[in-house]
Amino acid sequence: QQQDQWTRNISGQNAAMANEYFEQFVNASSLxxxxxxxxxxxxxxHLRPTVFTQFYPKLRANLTSWRAKALWKKFDARASHKCYSKGRAAPNTRVLIIGAGPCxxxxxxxxxxxxAKVVLVEKRDRFSRNNVLHLWPFVIEDLRMLGAKKFFGKFCAGAIDHISIRQLQCILxxxxxLLGVEVHTEVGFERLIEPQPDEKIGWRAExxxxxxxxxxxxxxxxxGADGKRNTLQGFTRKEFRGKLAIAxxxxxxxxxxxxEARVEEISGVAFIxxxxxxxxxxxxTRIDLENIVYYKDDTHYFVMTAKKASLLEKGVIKQDLADTEKLLAPDNVDRDALENYAIEAANFSTNxxxxxxxFAVNHYAQPDIAMFDFTSMYAAENASKVLERNGHKLLMILVGDSLLEPFWPTGSGCARGFLSSLDAAWAIRGxxxxxRTSLDVIAERESVYRLLAQTTPDNLNKDWKSYTLDPSTRYPNLNKVAVTPRQVACLYDTDDAA
Ligand code: FAD
Structure with a gap:
């Protein structure tokens, strides 16, 4: 009956058109x-993105190709997890997400x-990152359960355990x-606008x-999911400094x-x-590396850690400077020498x-080669906080690289990022x-965050299919009350003196 109601107002012609657009949508490979x-x-x-229960059933009822049905099967299975309460676990919550990166x-x-009502803003106009990410097994399973293979048939086929960032963004x-998230591109988040006294208007963004x-x-x-630069103010970050590392x-x-198909990948050759x-x-070749990875994907992707002395010897870095920022500044790097360095390393390592x-081209239509310093990495001291102004509360949460910058050789970025996304959603549910009080929610979020930096593919629960939002399905030996509400009182910033 409800199905009829959802299809009744759509003419046969509109439904046919919608199904045609759907096929093209599924196959599309650019933002x-x-x-x-x-x-x-x-x-x-006649649909507009809105909350799940008002959007998805109508879309589902009108798109009826075998491909669509195969996807609905995946989405229905996911949506039936108890923790979502049939799409009613956070009915009055309105969420803004900064950044359309994987996390x-x-x-x-x-x-x-x-x-929840979910609006996402992304400042870029294209998904252009060719770099390829190695995925932990649970991430592959997670993406399979979301229907990744229906959008990208080659997704992690056979022993392949990697995907380009661009392709991953397209899938997600x-x-x-299709679930009803409202996405706006070429829109950058600048800062929060506080609610004013005597006004009914709540938190908004500039x-x-x-x-x-x-x-x-x-x-x-x-x-805040806008990567390592993290534009969402109010979070303190800790710096971890290692020895100079140039990637x-x-x-x-x-x-x-x-x-090309015959050439073998190098899934991580470390010096030791x-x-x-x-x-x-x-x-x-006089090229001196600490490690190198080669993945064959949409591109031939190489990532390596190079020793400074060899970069100087090969003329890639012009002058040896103590300040790393100046050392790798564009005017101290010979681009042609850098390109030759990478080509020589790629040629040698693939015999x-x-x-x-x-070279493939990057976002700026230049040869896609980059050299950067990863001597310092950042992690937010806290994953969440609450602001309250003039009677309006705001829960702020960081995920992905904004929360915990990964050490790329361990390939942990996306995995820890996805864990933090699931943990963030668990906090939204609370x-x-x-x-639950606001302090309960942030205390639990901080308890879970304590485990994130130590996670490895081996110390997470191995039953990946059973993962849900509930952190205890993913982290063995989790203590959800390791941090008490009293300990996080400083993360509740309120103007209410009472
Ligand atoms: P990002 O991917 O950085 O996305 C942030 C998004 O926010 C971008 O789209 C950006 O345009 C947008 N944005 C930024 N500011 C704003 C704003 N103000 N308003 C609106 N939008 C904004 N991870 C792995 O899992 N495996 C690997 O093998 C691996 N290898 C790596 C190799 C290298 C060399 C590097 C540098 C990283 C590697 N990583 C790897 C890490 C991985 O790339 C990141 O962890 C992952 O991309 C993080 O996703 P994210 O969504 O948090 O942030």
Whole structure:
């Protein structure tokens, strides 16, 4: 009966058009196309992104191809987890998410399934990051359960355990949109706007462009998922300094020839494990590395940690300077020498089997090669806090690289990022519950956060299929009350003197 009601107002022609747009949407591989086909799809169904229970059933009832049905099966299974209370676990919660990176999108999906209103802003106009991420097994399982293979047939086929950031963003964006998340691109978050006395208006955001309609959106939860720069003010960050470490990433066009297909990947050759390889590389080319990874994906992706002395010797770095920022500043780097360095390292490590290495292009239409310092990494001291101004409360949560910057050689970024996204959604669930105080919610969030930096593929629960928002399904030996509400009183910033 309800199904009939959802299909009744849509003409046969509109439904057919919507189904056609859906096919194109599923196949689309750029941000612009995904959003364009999505618009065609929802316009034909007279739908606007909104909360899960008002959006998804209507979309589901009108899209009936086998492909659509296969996806609904996945989404229905996920949405039936008890913790979402049939999309009514956070019905009066309004969430703003900053950033459509993997972790912002993953958080958006969970908040949407909880029944919150979810709006996401992304400052870029394209998904252009070719870099390839190694995924921990639970992340692969998580993405499979969200239907990743339906959008990208090659997703982690066979022994492949990696994906380009761009492709991962495309998959997660499609899932988020089909569940009803409202996504705005080319909109940057600038800062929070506090509610004023005697006004009914709650928390809002100052955006770039300032007159964007989302600047009128009032929310009571904000998730900072804008990567390591972290624009959401109010969080203290700790710095971890190691010895000088310079990474180089390089992406070459994969022309998908048979010769290229035969070349073996290098899933992490670290100096300590293969001293002979690095010695030979040094003797033959004067390139001195601590490690190197090569993944074959949409591009041939190489990432390596290079020793400063060899970068100086090969003329990549022009002058040896003590200040790392100045050392790697564009005017102290010879781009041509850097390109040659990466090409030589790629050729040597693949036994010269990749003929005619040609750089892919990056976001700025330049050869996709980057050199950066990862001597220092940052972690937020706290994962959450609450602000209260003039009677309006705001839960602030960090996820992904904004929360805990990963050490790239361990490939932990996306995995710890996804864990933090699930943990953030668990906190939103608590926030929406009348039986929990604000302090209870942040105390629990901080208790869980204490475990994040120590997680490895081996010390997480191995039953990946059973993972839900509830942190105890993922972290063995979790103590949800390790931090008490009293200990987090300083994270509750209120102007209410009472
Ligand atoms: P990001 O991917 O940085 O996304 C942030 C998004 O926010 C971006 O789209 C950005 O445009 C947007 N944004 C920024 N500011 C604003 C604003 N003010 N308003 C609106 N939007 C904004 N991880 C792995 O799991 N495995 C690996 O093998 C791996 N290898 C790596 C190799 C290297 C060399 C590096 C540098 C990282 C590697 N990582 C790896 C880490 C991984 O890339 C990150 O952990 C992951 O991309 C983090 O996702 P995120 O969503 O937190 O942030």
């Amino acid at each position: 612009k196309h995904i959003l364009g086909y999505y618009r065609g799809l929802i316009d034909n169904l 912002g999108l993953r958080s958006a999906i969970e908040a949407q399934l909880l029944g 964006l499609k899932v988020a949109l 955006l770039d462009p300032p007159d964007h309609p989302v600047s009128q959106y009032e929310f009571d939860v904000i998730i 180089i990433t390089a992406n070459f066009i994969n022309k998908k020839t048979e010769a 494990f293969n001293q002979k390889f690095f010695k030979e590389l040094h003797e033959t 010269y089997q990749l003929p005619d290495l040609e 926030w929406g519950s009348s039986s």
